[in-house]
Amino acid sequence: MWRLVREGLRFYGRTLLVSWAFGVGIFLLVVAILAVVGSVRDRAELPRMAAQMPVAILIASMVAAFIVTGTERAEARVRLHVMLPLPIGQVALARILFPAIFMLLGLGVSHAVFGALLAVQGPPHPWHRHLTVDYVALLLLFWIEAALAFREVIELGRRVRWGAAFAPRAFLALAVAVAVVVQVVQVGALARVAMVAALNAGLMTFTHHLFVRRAQFTK
Amino acid sequence: MSSVPAFTLSGVVKRYRGFTLGPLDLVLQPGTVLGFVGPNGSGKTTTINCIAGLAIPEEGTVEVSGQRVDHRVPAWKADIGVVGETHGFYRGWTVEENLRFLSRFYPGWSDQRVTRLADRLGLPLAKKTCVCNLSKGQLAKLAIVAALGHGPRLLLLDEPTGGLDPVVRAEVLDVLWEVLEDGEHAIFYSTHVLSDISRLADELVFLREGRVLLRSPKDHLTEHWRRISFRLAEEDVTVVAAVEYRRVRAEHQVVSADAEATLAQLRELGAESVEQSRMTIDEIAVAILKGGSHVAPR
Numbered sequence: 001m002w003r004l005v006r007e008g009l010r011f012y013g014r015t016l017l018v019s020w021a022f023g024v025g026i027f028l029l030v031v032a033i034l035a036v037v038g039s040v041r042d043r044a045e046l047p048r049m050a051a052q053m054p055v056a057i058l059i060a061s062m063v064a065a066f067i068v069t070g071t072e073r074a075e076a077r078v079r080l081h082v083m084l085p086l087p088i089g090q091v092a093l094a095r096i097l098f099p100a101i102f103m104l105l106g107l108g109v110s111h112a113v114f115g116a117l118l119a120v121q122g123p124p125h126p127w128h129r130h131l132t133v134d135y136v137a138l139l140l141l142f143w144i145e146a147a148l149a150f151r152e153v154i155e156l157g158r159r160v161r162w163g164a165a166f167a168p169r170a171f172l173a174l175a176v177a178v179a180v181v182v183q184v185v186q187v188g189a190l191a192r193v194a195m196v197a198a199l200n201a202g203l204m205t206f207t208h209h210l211f212v213r214r215a216q217f218t219k
Numbered sequence: 220m221s222s223v224p225a226f227t228l229s230g231v232v233k234r235y236r237g238f239t240l241g242p243l244d245l246v247l248q249p250g251t252v253l254g255f256v257g258p259n260g261s262g263k264t265t266t267i268n269c270i271a272g273l274a275i276p277e278e279g280t281v282e283v284s285g286q287r288v289d290h291r292v293p294a295w296k297a298d299i300g301v302v303g304e305t306h307g308f309y310r311g312w313t314v315e316e317n318l319r320f321l322s323r324f325y326p327g328w329s330d331q332r333v334t335r336l337a338d339r340l341g342l343p344l345a346k347k348t349c350v351c352n353l354s355k356g357q358l359a360k361l362a363i364v365a366a367l368g369h370g371p372r373l374l375l376l377d378e379p380t381g382g383l384d385p386v387v388r389a390e391v392l393d394v395l396w397e398v399l400e401d402g403e404h405a406i407f408y409s410t411h412v413l414s415d416i417s418r419l420a421d422e423l424v425f426l427r428e429g430r431v432l433l434r435s436p437k438d439h440l441t442e443h444w445r446r447i448s449f450r451l452a453e454e455d456v457t458v459v460a461a462v463e464y465r466r467v468r469a470e471h472q473v474v475s476a477d478a479e480a481t482l483a484q485l486r487e488l489g490a491e492s493v494e495q496s497r498m499t500i501d502e503i504a505v506a507i508l509k510g511g512s513h514v515a516p517r
Contacts, residue, residue, distance in 0.1 A: 080306065080308065083296060085296040087293055215274065217272070
């Protein structure tokens, strides 16, 4: 399984780096434009704005993960991977872990940047804690995993009647609803992170379960 | 030579909306080439997908080299190579990188074999050619090299020469011919191009609307199938072994699946101006596939 993930990283590593470069580049460009043409008030807000660079890196990681999952689908990679002499559970795990690893790498870089910003700017800070970075990363990962789960539900819907696919559809809809509620509910930061992490774990298990029970692995 | 069948399909049924494949019972012995012939939508690709584990049948069992096709226990996958219309290669990688990727997963992978096959097919291994820049012919060659790199006992070919020019097609068929030399390999070959099959196949299976119409050794077909014309005054005549029958006034024309039996019957009936002609595999295939389900009983 790790061999499959490692090979994937070897192939898509450049995509992640380019995405980060674009994300950070666009972010810095906006800051630079505001610094040059912005009002006095805008300029005063620049340090606060610059502190949001970790989010730009996380969004760039998410974009890269979406590009990867789209490319994998377009190039019918599931066919190639399923034909490899690996247990199907490992192939399924590699598929769901791969975007998570992208987000994990993005999270590492974001924490480093965040730490650097804290050191340079010092508190007070709009991003009070590292935990907030974790929360954003997990939330973005949720939407990637939700897209993968959605594809599996569509695949299931192709071979069973509407009624038989109802429970997986309902589960996915519920997971999305809970993800929305978690964002607005009044709970502590740690509880919020734990909830989104649990939601991700549940969704990944769900996608894994549907993939290993697939009856069709062609495109 | 191993006596374990390359694959066994027992009562396989695969259903899609508006289409059912099977029940299908097929066995392929090592060292043989089974040509799989049928019109578009007859279930050829679905059959190959069932054998390769890319489609899971609703009923029946599939075995490859005596091992049940089960994705949880994947040892059987090392025994098959698949060449299909889609392949799943990493388009951003070079030919060499794609082959190296595969080599990391197959214990039986042989770089020597790959180099020999690539040289034989004229596939640019050394050049840093990106898969996205390969022509259709080169992509087909890569698919064949990739499928044979780990030395599988069973090669599943789904229209491998579709859309290729005659030169590339001949190269591919030459390589497949060489693969069969050791008698250990078995090839399941699905195609529309019957000239390919007439060169390679030992046996032919004709499929229509998900069902096998006929399975026969190729030589048997070319030896026994004849187009026969004769004159007979009788209007209603049931010709033995006739797959196709046409009558224009006193002139009768039949396609016979057993020329000897038909000719013996015609002699008994006192038919005149009896003429027979050999049929090509193409003509036989058209007669069988047009004849449909009544081919076998006659």
